[in-house]
Amino acid sequence: MLFLQLLVSFFLLLLPLLLSILFLTRASTPKKQSSPPPSTTTSLPRSYPIIGSFLAVLANRNRSLQWISDIVQVSPSATYVLHRNFATRMGNLFPQSLKDLLGNGIFNVDGESWKFQRQLASHEFNTKSLRKFVETVVDTEISDRLIPILSSAAASGTVLDFQDILERFAFDNICKIAFGFDPAYLLPSLPQTKFAQAFEESVIISGDRFRAVIPLVWKIKKLLNIGSEKRLRIAVSEVQEFAKNVIREKKHELREKSSLDSVDLLSRFLSSGHSDENFVTDIVISFILAGRDTTSAALTWYLWLLSKNPHVESEVLKEINEKSEAPVFDEVKDMVYTHASLCESMRLYPPVPSDSKEAVNDDVLPDGTVVKKGMRVIYIPYAMGRSEALWGKDWAEFKPERWLERDEAENRHWRFVGRDAYTYPVFQAGPRICLGKEMAFLQMKRVLAGVLRKFKVVPIIEEGIEPEFVPQLAAKMKGGLPVRIVERDEKE
Structure with missing residues (x-):
């Protein structure tokens, strides 16, 4: 009887796999005439x-x-x-799929473990010293690496994949902010570093696990240590070993000092008494994942939308030039139209298109x-960002003005009008609302101010063709965003 039960259970597990093989076999049979339009x-x-x-x-x-x-x-x-x-x-597919990469980090746990990590991270994210550190890191990466690469591309007429450039920029930034370590991924040679490549492969395969039609397939591959699961094991091992080496060096550095002069997240966690290597590794890797792909994805789609809507680009550029003499904090704080246009872009192309x-x-x-x-x-x-019920009949328009209203005191100035987080859950909502939301806007606005003030980013995409939105763990543009960089005339 027990054998029969096991046989039935095994058949039920394999049934979807057998059906998929049958389906794919039929689907691969050539047809004499083209398929009808959808x-x-x-x-x-x-x-x-x-x-x-x-x-x-x-x-x-x-x-x-x-x-x-x-x-x-x-x-x-x-x-x-x-x-x-x-x-x-x-079973719960999300933690199972990401367990190897994220371990027991904040994005992959619930209950008391999540609550503890949330409280710990929330305290650190709300310090003025961290905000100042983030500003310094971002501005240095812009001035020392991003701008020189764009200047060189503008002078030579080189075509850049701006999605790749932004991902490298974000990776350098988040590694400095999280680890206090500079991977130097955005150098003029656009190097392929071992840690960055291992992290990228870990993210892609983990995302494929989560989206798998038949999770049993990757679980069998993991058991047999073959194919993508073997590559994932190797990549995750490289990521974790690298992280642990950085943690050990940081611990040694902190022991040698009488006071903390490093303000990266790793130094803060270690100095607050949280020295367990596995715990710190998991939480820091989680923050690298959160900070690497989301801002770069948001900016990639934003710049494409900006190129298609010159009236919006004109307003953004006008605002940037008006704020060019202001201190960094004031400049970002007062970029109301730019903030609205970023929100509008992420409404149509959210960096994390679905969550569960x-x-x-x-x-x-x-x-x-x-x-x-x-x-x-x-x-x-x-789907929510494209809902007529939530955004009106003009939901398909890229319209920053839907987030703005004129200041009654000064009619010529805009005032930002936000939506509640449950209507616009791009940064989640409730207890799990994104801790890095303000950091993300700071980084995106600083990039736009630094780049658009000097250059026009011109996508090389055929007129009328919309790039394909690829929903990985964070959304990407299929094939990247090929662009030419043109220096702006001082009169613009």
Whole structure:
């Protein structure tokens, strides 16, 4: 009897895999005529016993974000219960998928462990000394590395992948802020450093795990230590070993000093008594992940949108030039139109296009949707930012003015009008709202002020073609953002 139960369980686990092989085999058969254009209407997926909506999920695996967003748009309450297959429903996929990379870091734990790390990080993020350190790091990276590379490209007519440039810029910044270590990833030679490459591979494969239609596949590969799972093991090992070496050096450095003169996050954690190597490694790697891809993704899509909307670029440039003589803090604080345009860009192209939570108890949503304990609840900033109900009939327009109103005292000045975090969850909401939100805006505005004041960034993309939005752990632009750099005329 026990053998029969095990056999049935094994068959249920393999059923989705067998169906996917059958589906892919049929899909790969050449057709004599081209497929019809996609329908302009989206139907809700069918659900079957045991496999749920697995066939629909599989059919839309290469456009899952847009597919789920379409389902949300046609659902009367903007909520839909997607029935996953038997094998997928077992366990919380997010922490399982990212466990090897993030360990027990703040983004991969719940309960008391999360609460402790949140309180610890919140205290450090709210210090004036850290803000000043961030400003110094960002400004140094802009003046010493980013601007010289752009000046050289402008003089030579070289085409740059600006997405790559921004990712390198963000990686240098977050490593300095988190570790006090400079990977020098944004040098004129655009080097391929071992730590950066290992981190990138770890993120890509971990993200592929999370989006896997059949998680059993990567789990088997991990068990057998083959393919992508073998590469992930090697990459994560390199990332962790590098991090631990930096931590050991920092501990030695702090022991040799009578007072703390380093203000990076690692020095702060170690000086506050948190010296466990694994704990500090996990939390610092989590912050590198958060700070590396999000700001670079946001700025990549922003610069593309700016090139398509010259009237917005004109207003942003006008504001930047007006603030050019102001101190750094005042300049960033008063860049109201630029702030609004960044918010508007992230509404359409959020750096983290979807996120999920696991229900700890049974609940019922306001629209009557029943949520059972252990169910995975996904919210989709990408779909919410394109909702007519939330943003009006002009939701498709890149319109910074929707975030602004004229100051009643001085009619010529704008005043920023934010949206609540549950309408605009780009930085999450509630207890888990992003600790680095202000740091991210500071960095993005400083980059825009430094770059746009001197250069015009001209994307080399065919007119009428929209780049493909690739939803990894943080959204990317497929193929990068090829641009030419043009020095601005002083009169502009």
